[in-house]
Amino acid sequence: MSTLARKKREFAQREELILETAQRLMLKVGYLGVTMDLIAKEIEYSKGTIYQHFSSKEEILLALALQFNRKQAEFFQRAAMFSGKSRERVIALAEAYELFVRLYPDHFKTELLILNESIRAKGSIELRRQLEACEQQSMSIVSGVVRDGLAQGDFEGVPGISPEEIVFGIWTGAFGAYVLMSSDAPLTALGIQDPMKALRVSIHAVLDGFGWRPFSSEWDYQKTRERVKKEIFPKETIL
């Protein structure tokens, strides 16, 4: 029976339409400004139909966040495959993160909201579970690179600190930076002209500080970045 397949496809398409529309509206009128009636009007279906797909407004948020997180994990996955020294692979991951932020600048706005327990809790258990699984996947990809670095003797690690905790230190730096960049915090007023550049410099400082070889002074990581863009993300890189 092909009708069933078609129905399923149509259902999935409409779900995508809802998500796209919600995201677009979120950008335009903000979280508080997006109402179910507005989404309904925009997609030219009634509100009841939306509730066939999502149990609440926050469930839509969570679904959006999951989409973004899946994409992010995919970017990390690809970046981790980069062939080179372990520190180069870390740079590939950083580049993947930066690229992801450039392509989906709205991601952190969604992320900010769902980091709030009260908002996250309104989503279904199922979605929350999937989201956590996705976060874990990203973490294991990145900490895998750290483990490789340790195994290959490119750096020594820190006694009493796990690879995950080293990742935590680097990651939160990038995470915090992107959160602030995508919020309306007035960065330029604070004297920060190029936060992306500041972040890249600071990541190299951490890696140098951890003693991760080759040091930034003895290797051309700019070249590495360009190789990453060319070899891993040729399509995503828009110059």
Added chain:
Amino acid sequence: MSTLARKKREFAQREELILETAQRLMLKVGYLGVTMDLIAKEIEYSKGTIYQHFSSKEEILLALALQFNRKQAEFFQRAAMFSGKSRERVIALAEAYELFVRLYPDHFKTELLILNESIRAKGSIELRRQLEACEQQSMSIVSGVVRDGLAQGDFEGVPGISPEEIVFGIWTGAFGAYVLMSSDAPLTALGIQDPMKALRVSIHAVLDGFGWRPFSSEWDYQKTRERVKKEIFPKETIL
């Protein structure tokens, strides 16, 4: 006329009561669960009275965030006065931040919400302006220490990167870490047992990486931390 003074005092007291209650409720039932009626019931005044003080629920949020930010700036101010080498003063700032987070673990929950444009925009221009001024004050305190470090020749800086951008790199690391810690992100499930420790290690890595002397290998910064606690925050440190 003493009645006027009394009135003013009572008004200020009630404003404080509203803020305290809102914060307590926020912790208990979350942002979405806090309603104006609930606050009114809790403070045993009617809703209309709350609107004498705050024009909306989000204005209360912003007022809370401002209180926290003021306290934070005060902590930084005190930490920056620490007498010692410039890198020790950075550690004093980091310690101030950590102490602040321990004392006011709810701050980042509020911060997460008001980082959202849509929510922040609902507050009054006046409060938003004050909040920005406060952020700027903190930034100038911290970047002042970085400038001192440069002036005293304790590190060389990075060509093309301003002191503020160096601060940005360190700060966002701490900020991101605390945001994740105070959200319900499942950190232990990700293999991170002691995020505070991980953060401290990572901050030293950044400073080492920036070539900020004395390096963590040639100075006992644990002792510095204890001095900071004893000399700057004797009352706030609860062991």
Added chain:
DNA sequence: GACAAAATTTGACGAATAGTTAAAATGCGT
């Protein structure tokens, strides 16, 4: 202490919005 004016507090009310559901519309197989 009594009274009027001023200031404050109240809670009922209108508006907006989330989420529900019975009824209408549409689609499908025969």
Added chain:
DNA sequence: ACGCATTTTAACTATTCGTCAAATTTTGTC
């Protein structure tokens, strides 16, 4: 073309924000 099943709709309920006219309390005066 008909009847059954599924989908969509829009009216409905419930909740909550923010307002405002009326009630209450406080203040100043005689």
